[in-house]
Amino acid sequence: MNATKIIANKELKSYLNSPAAYIVLVVFLLISGWFFASPLFINNQAELRSLFNIIPMIFIFFVPAITMGLIAKERNIGTIEQLSTFPIQESQIVMGKFWASVGLIAVGLLFTLIHFLTIIILGQNIDYGAILCGYLGLLLLGAVYSSIGLFASSLTDNQIVSFIISFLIIFFLFILEYSLFILPSYLSGFFQYLSINYHFSNLTRGVIDTRNLVYFGSLIVLFLRFAIIRLKSGKWK
Amino acid sequence: MIQLQNLVKDYGNLRAVDHINFEINEGEILGFLGPNGAGKSTTLKMITCFLSPTAGNIIVEDRNVYDHSKEIREMIGYLPETNPLYTDMIVYDYLKFVSEVRKISDFKQRLKEVVNKCGLHGVLNKPIETLSKGYRQRVGLAQAIIHDPKILILDEPTTGLDPNQIVEIRQLIKELGKEKTLIISSHILQEVQAVCDRIVIINKGKIVADGSTEQLQNNFQNKNKLVLEIIATEEELSSLADAIEGVDLLSIEPISAHVNKADLEYDAKEDKRKEIYEFIKKQDWILLEMKKESMSLEAVFRNLTIEEGGQA
Numbered sequence: 113m114n115a116t117k118i119i120a121n122k123e124l125k126s127y128l129n130s131p132a133a134y135i136v137l138v139v140f141l142l143i144s145g146w147f148f149a150s151p152l153f154i155n156n157q158a159e160l161r162s163l164f165n166i167i168p169m170i171f172i173f174f175v176p177a178i179t180m181g182l183i184a185k186e187r188n189i190g191t192i193e194q195l196s197t198f199p200i201q202e203s204q205i206v207m208g209k210f211w212a213s214v215g216l217i218a219v220g221l222l223f224t225l226i227h228f229l230t231i232i233i234l235g236q237n238i239d240y241g242a243i244l245c246g247y248l249g250l251l252l253l254g255a256v257y258s259s260i261g262l263f264a265s266s267l268t269d270n271q272i273v274s275f276i277i278s279f280l281i282i283f284f285l286f287i288l289e290y291s292l293f294i295l296p297s298y299l300s301g302f303f304q305y306l307s308i309n310y311h312f313s314n315l316t317r318g319v320i321d322t323r324n325l326v327y328f329g330s331l332i333v334l335f336l337r338f339a340i341i342r343l344k345s346g347k348w349k
Numbered sequence: 350m351i352q353l354q355n356l357v358k359d360y361g362n363l364r365a366v367d368h369i370n371f372e373i374n375e376g377e378i379l380g381f382l383g384p385n386g387a388g389k390s391t392t393l394k395m396i397t398c399f400l401s402p403t404a405g406n407i408i409v410e411d412r413n414v415y416d417h418s419k420e421i422r423e424m425i426g427y428l429p430e431t432n433p434l435y436t437d438m439i440v441y442d443y444l445k446f447v448s449e450v451r452k453i454s455d456f457k458q459r460l461k462e463v464v465n466k467c468g469l470h471g472v473l474n475k476p477i478e479t480l481s482k483g484y485r486q487r488v489g490l491a492q493a494i495i496h497d498p499k500i501l502i503l504d505e506p507t508t509g510l511d512p513n514q515i516v517e518i519r520q521l522i523k524e525l526g527k528e529k530t531l532i533i534s535s536h537i538l539q540e541v542q543a544v545c546d547r548i549v550i551i552n553k554g555k556i557v558a559d560g561s562t563e564q565l566q567n568n569f570q571n572k573n574k575l576v577l578e579i580i581a582t583e584e585e586l587s588s589l590a591d592a593i594e595g596v597d598l599l600s601i602e603p604i605s606a607h608v609n610k611a612d613l614e615y616d617a618k619e620d621k622r623k624e625i626y627e628f629i630k631k632q633d634w635i636l637l638e639m640k641k642e643s644m645s646l647e648a649v650f651r652n653l654t655i656e657e658g659g660q661a
Contacts, residue, residue: 118450152627191434191435196420197422200450
């Protein structure tokens with residue numbers, strides 16, 4: 113088995129053994145469930161749009177919470193020393209942890225499929241394509257946030273600090289679209305492209321555009337790269 | 350087998366390791382000794398490729414740490430000073446994880462062996478966080494030897510253990526030393542004395558002594574101590590010290606009504622025992638016991654590290 117997979121397995125197992133992951137998952141499902149269910153009963157509308165609107169916002173808290181310990185905790189209890197003296201590469205450590213985080217997010221999203229089922233039962237004219245794209249978008253969003261969270265986690269040995277840093281970066285990317293109006297018009301195009309919501313909302317409309325995928329992909333690669341560089345630099349200080 | 354060449358490590362402005370040179374031969378058990386903060390752990394961390402040297406080189410079996418860090422890491426088993434473990438894992442899962450990372454093919458066989466060696470029966474299915482310090486140390490050791498490394502590096506393996514556990518761990522280390530090249534760091538002298546063939550003493554980042562236990566004792570020991578238990582008064586004993594040149598009376602301690610215990614000291618180059626005995630015989634004192642105490646390695650260690658550093 114390759115080292116990335118071994119690390120990912122270990123992290124996933126430790127998620128499933130810790131109460132924190134369950135608490136975060138339950139809170140995530142409660143909030144998303146409430147936002148799905150209330151329009152269902154109040155407006156008699158069965159749709160996933162509200163879900164796709166709210167989950168990116170929940171992710172702003174949810175993802176930093178699950179990634180904050182990934183490296184910071186290893187630094188704090190010193191296991192990073194052990195891990196670094198095993199014959200594996202920093203990139204394998206980071207990638208393993210990244211996949212574990214994405215895995216846990218996927219589990220969270222899997223549970224929201226129950227809302228999808230509700231819609232299949234109650235709804236008419238369901239746009240399966242848009243929903244599928246929406247889920248793909250959510251997973252990509254989770255992956256981007258995970259890579260940011262991992263980078264933040266690699267910076268410090270304090271999980272709270274790690275949480276706050278990743279929250280700030282993610283929040284910045286998230287808020288960009290809403291702050292475009294204060295920018296001069298010739299810049300707004302550029303900043304709109306940087307905004308994560310812009311790319312995500314394209315996906316929820318059921319359009320898979322390579323520009324959006326490139327955006328998500330490059331953010332993921334960038335922050336994972338940063339995390340790897342940071343891990344290496346700690347060693348060569 | 351392991352060569353350290355002009356090794357330097359700086360932490361900011363602080364020079365933790367200052368041009369260290371030594372070589373460790375195959376099969377040797379090397380004790381790496383020094384007061385806290387002398388640079389022991391830093392040196393070991395560089396050999397295990399956790400930290401990179403600021404300058405100098407480390408060569409392990411003809412491979413240097415800069416270009417072949419992965420191969421070196423494969424060859425070494427390492428127990429860090431703080432013995433960091435994933436406390437939320439059970440012992441079995443942890444060892445399984447380590448053996449997967451280390452790509453061990455016959456995990457079951459190796460597990461059996463380390464469980465036997467480290468005495469981990471009965472705790473394999475317990476979470477590491479519930480284990481006592483002694484057992485955690487054993488898990489740390491098991492982790493370090495599970496891939497049957499040629500080189501084993503143990504950073505203060507007995508700190509924080511109770512005396513019984515210390516004896517057990519030392520026994521285990523001795524056992525391991527039969528088949529492996531071993532480096533043990535410690536600030537406790539008896540420990541190193543008990544298990545090591547060779548001792549390197551480091552202080553303030555520099556090597557201050559290097560040699561076998563006897564060599565160190567001989568080289569750095571300049572006084573011999575003689576302990577007498579004798580029926581004689583204090584004045585009589587001090588007259589003895591006055592009478593023989595080169596003999597100093599260090600202390601007198603009454604043991605019972607008439608018996609005194611006297612510590613005498615003389616230069617290590619000359620044996621004064623004959624003269625002392627003859628003097629006592631002439632005075633017709635009753636000598637109950639006469640015992641030569643060579644200066645312990647501990648004193649050597651203290652001398653070296655205090656003189657050089659100003660403080661231990």
